[in-house]
Amino acid sequence: MSEVQIWTFGFVAVTFGIYIYVAWASRVKDTAGFYVAGGGIPAPANGAAIAADWMSAASFISMAGLIALGLNGNGYGGSTYLMGWTGGYVLLALLLAPYLRKFGKYTIPDFVGDRYSETGRMVAVLCAVVVSFVYVAGQMAGVGVVFANLLSVDRNIGVLIGMTIVFFYAVLGGMKGITWTQVCQYTVLIIAYLIPAIAVSSKLTGIPVPQVGFGRILEELNTLSVELGFHEYTAAFAQWNMMNMVLITAALMFGTAGLPHVIVRFYTAKNVRAARYSALWALFFIALLYTTAPAVASYAKLNILKNVNGAALADQPSWFHRWADVGLISGPGGAPLTDLNNDGVLNFTGALSSVPTEIAINNDILVLASPEIGGLPAPVIGLVAAGALAAALSTASGLLLVISSSIANDVYHKKINPAADEKKQLLVGRIAMAAAILVAGYLGINPPGFVAEVVALAFGLAAASFFPALVLGIFWKRCTAAGAAAGMITGIAVTLAYMAWTLPAYGGGDGLFGIDPKGFGTVGMLINFTVTIVVSQFTTKPSAKMQALVEEIRFPGRTDLVAKHAEGADLH
Structure with missing residues (x-):
């Protein structure tokens, strides 16, 4: 066993x-503890749990890889993930969470059922299950x-181990166990992300x-990128x-x-005021990682362009x-690493180069490999692995609870x-929960794409299904x-139909007007708004x-009608 593995x-x-x-110390015996942790989590702890719940494996493992190695290797294109995920959190915290917390229901289907009808509740359950899976x-x-x-x-054995750990603390502790576990997981993942980033930046x-x-x-990175046939790293609209x-x-x-697993987090706060402070704390905790990700991507990309490109296979690190x-890491399309043009070295080049690229690096490895790329010692590599598992398991447990x-x-x-x-x-x-973990394990063994791509599809489905119902349910009586x-x-x-038609793993179709399947959720959302508004008129x-x-x-304040609703009065 190597030092890295030890x-x-x-860790x-x-x-x-x-x-x-x-999880054992936080085990619950009632539904309030199982669903919303009894509604008594302090704002800073709740903020850390929200951050861990929201910053999934896509944020920790894949996001920096997407920024550095996404289509055409262009950093600017990866900013869609930075802007979309952080902007969405602000939107959630300001536009929806306080009002949903005041409405006082455990889940999105619960809100939809009370605000609209029991038929709406069943539709929302179906949507929540699809998005979460x-x-x-x-x-x-x-x-x-x-x-x-x-x-x-073995990768499949790894998924089974993760399933077992999640099963233990999610089934035993419910939301209460998950919340306090996620506080620990956030601590692990942010330390694991920041230490190598700070060390490499200093170096x-x-x-x-x-x-x-x-x-x-960035200037050196732009110059190297152009020389090797990529667009400038900071060039707009190249990806x-x-x-x-x-x-x-x-x-x-x-x-x-x-996202249903994030929204339910605001019910674990003591009151509406605490929910707002939880959102503020979460935004701070999220920003620590999200402002660091572009730096991790840039450092790793520069190292790859300088030290991997142009080296013979035997001389690679x-x-x-x-x-x-x-x-x-393979040849293009998963082929074996081969010196295609017989120049004695492996070339890592972009689409604009006359020299064929001979190296394909998976987006999901960049953060996990970044300590080694930066020449950091084995303990840091082990810490990053523990952080990646914390990020994945914290979000998985929240989704499974939904x-x-x-x-x-x-x-x-x-x-x-x-x-x-x-x-x-x-x-x-x-x-x-146990049944959901089994299905989740199967999907983890047979995913439809790399980590961040799969997660992006889930966000599109959430936008197309829940967002209009929530916004209109609160702001259009x-x-x-x-x-x-x-x-x-x-x-x-x-x-879903568009994704099935266009995703390479399924239909592989060209789509409409060149719309990427990860962006079609916006179109689905606009269709949802239109249908909801038109049908509501009649x-x-x-x-x-x-x-x-x-x-x-x-x-602000607790009105009589809100109080009656909280006590279970039928207002339909």
Whole structure:
């Protein structure tokens, strides 16, 4: 066993032990604790949990790789992920979360069911399950990448280990166990991300602040990129045209504001005021990673262009060979590494070069390999592996709870057995969680793309299904149940059909007007808005009491109508 593997096993074992202990200490015996942690999590801790829940394996593992190595190797194009995900969080925190928290329901289907109708609740359950399973596929795939490539454990075995850990603390502790585990996971992942970034920044630029230091290398990176046939690293619209930049950014942004596993986090706060402070803390915690990612991408890209390109296979650094051995560095299209033009070296070139590229580097390895690329010691490499697993498992657990609560609360308790006591509801919730983990494991073993691509698709589905129903449910009192249900069904169906048609793993079609499937969620969202508004004009309006409640939740204070609704009064 290598020194890297020893350190990695050590960090993973210690962090997994902490997660299991915290879950055991936080185990719950009632539905309030299982679904929303009893609504008593302090704002700073809740903010850290929100950040861990929201910053998935895509943020930790893939985002820097997308910025550095995405289509045409252009850093500017990767900014769609930075702008979309962070902008969406601000939108969620300001536009939706406080009002949903005041409305007082556990889940998005619960909100839709109370605001609109029971039919709407079932549609929302279906959408929540679809979005969450697509999203969780990316997380479990990320777990497999880490185990396979840093611990030399079979990728499928790695996914099974991740499933087991999540099963333990999610089934046992519910939202309460997940929340406090996610506080620990955020601590692990942010330390693991910042330490190598600070070390490499100091080494390359002499500035220990990555967000400042990487500005010093951009000119050199632009020059090298052009020489090797890439567009300038900072050139606008080289990776995506303006239309796709806008559509992908919007899909990620509005999808973030409609993610069920993030929205439910605001119910774990003590009150509306605490929910707002939780959002502020979360934004700070998120910014620590998101402002660092462009620096990590730039440092790694510069190192690759200078030290990997133009070296013979035998002279490539050790990290290159290790990732090549597991197939995540290969020739174009997954072919074996070959000196195609017989010049004695391997070339890493862009589409604009007359020299053929002979190296394909998977987006998902960049952050995991960055300590080695920067020449950092084995303990840092092990710490990064533990951070990647923390990011993947924290989001996976939140998504699985959404699936569990949607089935146990919105289907079983609200539709099948309203008289079920706390014990039966908890049992059904835990059984649903266990079943969801099995499906998640299968999707992690057979994902439809690389980690960030899969996650981006989930955001598009969330934008196309939930965002219009939530916004109109809060800000348009005359939005009807039939309109919301028709909009959600149409939005998610059209978006799923487009993705199935255009994704290379499925239909591989050309699509409409060159719209990338990751950006089609924006189109689906606009269709959803249109259908909802049109159908609402011709169907039965909400009751006067419900319209009054919608007005009241947008104003400070606890009004009588809001209080009656919280106590379970029927306002339809």
